[in-house]
Amino acid sequence: MPEPRVRFCPAPSGWLHVGGARTALYNWLHARNGNGAFVFRIEDTDAERATDESMQGMVAAMRWLGLEWDEGPEVEGPYGPYQQSQRGPLYSAAAAALLQRGDVYDAYETPEELEAERDAAVQQGRPPGYAGGHRNLTQEQRDAFVAEGRRPVLRVRTPDDGVVTFTDAVRGEVTFEWKDIPDFVIERADGTHTYYLANAVDDLAMGINLIARGEDLLSATPRQLLLYELLLRDGLLDRVLADNAYPGRPSDAVLPTFAHLPLLVGEDRKPLSKRHGSVAVDEFRRQGILPEVLVNFLALCGWSYDATTEKMTVDELVERFSFDRVNRNAAFFDTAKLRSMNGDRIKELPDAELAERLQPYFRDEGLVPDLLTPPQQTLLLGLAGLLRERIQTLAEAVPLAAPYFLDDVVWDDKAVAKHLKGRAGEVLDAVGPVLSDVDWDGEAIEGALRALAERMELGVGKVMQPVRVAVAGTAVSTPLPQTLALLDRSLVLERIAAAKEKVAG
RNA sequence: GGUCCCGUCGUCUAGCGGCCUAGGACGCUGCCCUCUCAAGGCAGAAACGGGAGUUCAAAUCUCCUCGGGACUACCA
Numbered sequence: 001m002p003e004p005r006v007r008f009c010p011a012p013s014g015w016l017h018v019g020g021a022r023t024a025l026y027n028w029l030h031a032r033n034g035n036g037a038f039v040f041r042i043e044d045t046d047a048e049r050a051t052d053e054s055m056q057g058m059v060a061a062m063r064w065l066g067l068e069w070d071e072g073p074e075v076e077g078p079y080g081p082y083q084q085s086q087r088g089p090l091y092s093a094a095a096a097a098l099l100q101r102g103d104v105y106d107a108y109e110t111p112e113e114l115e116a117e118r119d120a121a122v123q124q125g126r127p128p129g130y131a132g133g134h135r136n137l138t139q140e141q142r143d144a145f146v147a148e149g150r151r152p153v154l155r156v157r158t159p160d161d162g163v164v165t166f167t168d169a170v171r172g173e174v175t176f177e178w179k180d181i182p183d184f185v186i187e188r189a190d191g192t193h194t195y196y197l198a199n200a201v202d203d204l205a206m207g208i209n210l211i212a213r214g215e216d217l218l219s220a221t222p223r224q225l226l227l228y229e230l231l232l233r234d235g236l237l238d239r240v241l242a243d244n245a246y247p248g249r250p251s252d253a254v255l256p257t258f259a260h261l262p263l264l265v266g267e268d269r270k271p272l273s274k275r276h277g278s279v280a281v282d283e284f285r286r287q288g289i290l291p292e293v294l295v296n297f298l299a300l301c302g303w304s305y306d307a308t309t310e311k312m313t314v315d316e317l318v319e320r321f322s323f324d325r326v327n328r329n330a331a332f333f334d335t336a337k338l339r340s341m342n343g344d345r346i347k348e349l350p351d352a353e354l355a356e357r358l359q360p361y362f363r364d365e366g367l368v369p370d371l372l373t374p375p376q377q378t379l380l381l382g383l384a385g386l387l388r389e390r391i392q393t394l395a396e397a398v399p400l401a402a403p404y405f406l407d408d409v410v411w412d413d414k415a416v417a418k419h420l421k422g423r424a425g426e427v428l429d430a431v432g433p434v435l436s437d438v439d440w441d442g443e444a445i446e447g448a449l450r451a452l453a454e455r456m457e458l459g460v461g462k463v464m465q466p467v468r469v470a471v472a473g474t475a476v477s478t479p480l481p482q483t484l485a486l487l488d489r490s491l492v493l494e495r496i497a498a499a500k501e502k503v504a505g
Numbered sequence: 506g507g508u509c510c511c512g513u514c515g516u517c518u519a520g521c522g523g524c525c526u527a528g529g530a531c532g533c534u535g536c537c538c539u540c541u542c543a544a545g546g547c548a549g550a551a552a553c554g555g556g557a558g559u560u561c562a563a564a565u566c567u568c569c570u571c572g573g574g575a576c577u578a579c580c581a
Contacts, residue, residue, distance in 0.1 A: 011581050046580060111579065118578090127507050128577060153579050171510070180508050180577090188579040195581045219509055219576045262511080269573060300517070300530095307519035308529045327518080329511050330574065337517065337531040347544080390543040400542090419541095449540080464540035476542045 002254055004036030005207050008062075008069075009199070011043045012055040015280035018333055019214065019264040019272050021065060022298045026261060027212050028067045029299070029321035039206055040072030042083040045198045050085070061281040065291050066314065071206075079206040079247050084198050091193040093240045094201050094231065095154050095186055103230045104186060106152035107134035108145035129182030130155070154187035156196075156226065164222045169210070169259035169323040176222045184223055196220070200227035203256055204237055205248030212259040212323065215330075216271070221258055228255060259323045262302045263330045272333055279333070288361055288394025293342045301331045311344070343392035355384040358401075361394045367405040379404060382486040386478035403472040404487060409495060415475035416502055423458065424466040425503040428496050430456065431467055435496070440489055446481035470499030 008024040010016065016024075031038035040062065044050035059073055071077025081087060098104045107130075109117070118128045135157065137145075145152070159178040168174050186197035203211065203224075211224075231237040232250060241248045264272045272279050284294055292314060299317050300310060303326045312320070346354065359380065362368045368376055383404065387397045403409060430452060438448040453463040468480050471492055477483060484492050 009581090013580090043581065049580070107579095109579095114579085122506075125506055129507090130578095155579095174509075176509070182577085185579050190579080192579090194579070199581085214575090215510070216575055217581080220581085260510085263574075265574080267516090271574085302517095304518060306529095310517095310530060331518090332516060334516050334531070340531055343544095389545090415541095446540085453540090460540050462540095468541065474541090478542085480540060 002209055004031050004034040004210055005039065006031050006036065006210050006212060007039035007041050007203070007206065007208050008067075009039075009041040009043045009202075010058055011046065011049065012051060012058060013046075013049040014054055015282055016058045016061040017272060017279040018281060018284070018294075018298065018301075019279070021061070021067075021281050021294075022264060022301050023213060023261060024062065024067055025065070025295060025298050026259075026303070026321070026323075026326070028069075029318055030210065030212065030323065031070075032318040033321055037070040038067075039077070039079075039208065040069035040075075040082065041202060041206070042073060042085075043195065043198065044083060044085045045091075045193055045195065047085070047192065055083075057282065061285075064285055065281065065295055084202065087198070087202070087246070088192070090205075090240065090244050090246045091197055091201055092187075092191065093244050094237060095193065095197060097236050097240055098156075098186075098230060099154060101236070102157075104154045104156050105135060105183075106137070106142065107155050107183075108137075108142070108150045108152050109134065110150065127180070127182075129180075130184070132183050135183065151189040153185045153189050155183040155185055156223070156230070158183055158223075158226060164225060166221060166225060166258060168218075169212075169257060170262075170326040171218075171260055171328060174218070174221070176219070178222070181222055186227075196223050196227060200224055200231060201237065204228060204231055204250035204253065205241055205246065207248070207250070207253045208256050209254045210259065211256045212261060215260045215263050218260045221260075259326065262327055264301055264333050265330045267332060269330070269332075284338075286395065288391075288396065289338065289342050290345055290357070290394070293345045294338070297338045297341055301333060302327045311341070339392045346391060346394075347388055349388070351381055351384045351388075354388060355380045358384060358387070358394055358397050361398055362401065362405065365398045365402070367398065367402055376405070379486055383478065383483075386482055386486075390478065400476075400478060403474070403477070404483070409471075409473040409498075411502070412469075412474045415469045415473070417504070419465040419469045419475060420499065420503045423456070423462065425500060427452075427456070427458070427463050427466045428470060428500050428503065431463070432493055432496055435484075435489065435492060440485055442479075442482035442485040445484050449481060466499075466503075467496065470496045 006027040008027050010020050028038050042055055044055070055073070062069070069075055071079065072082045076082070095104065099106070114130065117131070121128045158181045162178050163175050164178060165173060165175045184196060185194055187193050235251055237250045241250070266272055281294070285291070295314055296312055296317070299312070299321065303321065305312065305320050305325070349357070359368065359372070362380070363370060368380070372380065383401050387400060390400065391397045431449070434448050434452050435445065438444050449463055449467070450460055453460045456463070464480050465475065468477050469475060471484065471487070
């Protein structure tokens, strides 16, 4: 077994979504597992859709997930450039060589004509693929089309009969018949190149030996295979590479094998897309999903280690991952389970680390400045311990912590109406003096509040809730006595006094 | 329509002929605990799409059927 050389090659349009991230992850795990190389290639051959912003976003999302690449953007490597828009001359030369040898031919139909042909075929119940109309044009016909101002595309001549069979690492043996595969375009009329060519050339030139990608590309595989064969025949690609000063020695390399991964789908069983809500990796970051949890969860979307193991560290995943345990059926991306796993992971974090990971979220919501003051540090650290059991995502901590970092209490009207009434005024009056001279720690405060409740012949809740609302502004909070202990006594007394005005009746 | 892929609790899955009265996790329901919210503990409901075979024995093998999906672009 040679060292794995795998690649992740998204088209940079839109954000990196979880489906793409899962594909990247499986490739990455395989590379790390076999001590191989993980190549990150940008497939921006379609200038219409590719954007620089999207590419930057993908680079950032990959970094956040911890999927560092050995070759690719900002890292470079021996087979660059890794952005296909910078490899145009290579593809042109390869296409020209294939044309010269007669493996591909120029076809002059316009997109409109092709569309009409397709519609007619569908109406008549024929397969809608390109029928090969311009396969054998005479020079006169070509000249006539050119004279009309038409620009040709380049199409690969696919075999008329026979079958193509390949072994897929997750699906086993897959067979297609060549007669079902129409001649396909590798060079557009504007001179740019399609996925088929760019992908085949680069996979060969970069020495990729395993291609793991979405199942949606399964039926593209025969074309890929055909192109490999044509590019490798008589050292064509080696020559093209050398003539154009691009690195790569494909003739020495092993032909890539394939692993087609099950699709990630939404609740409607359709492939994941924008309309399924948050599917962008960055969206999960904003919500406060931890990257190691997203990685763990993504690994489980279509792969399992055994009957019961779910929580795994990245190192364990690297050690245990293999394509032969990848599932064959599409997986629903279940965010409820993701959140649960995230909550479990948060519970494992020590106070200091949780505080540290919470800080950017608090900062982005304006709760704390970039640099915390020592009292803010202490408060954050103390709160972390109380927050831990009640949040599933980091962002959920924000509303729970806000009352203690912000100067003004934001009143929840419902909470005020429900809890600052009846004997609440009495309670607030009585609680001030009690808290004034109690030891300022959670246990003592709790004891004092309970004693007060008993003295007033009230349920503990009847005392706790008015105080909670007075201090936090809400009926829900971290445990009250422990929370009070983290705050300045003067602030607590102040808020209790201020809340008296809000008591109804 | 054609080609290819797939089909176990609501969801993700374990299962590769007897260990399955089908296991785990999330979710859900009930109870306990409780200063709110959580967390935690205990209990519970919940699946082999259907039909024929093969076999002493089938979730596991074969065929048919039904259902879902992908592809069918000068997107990737």
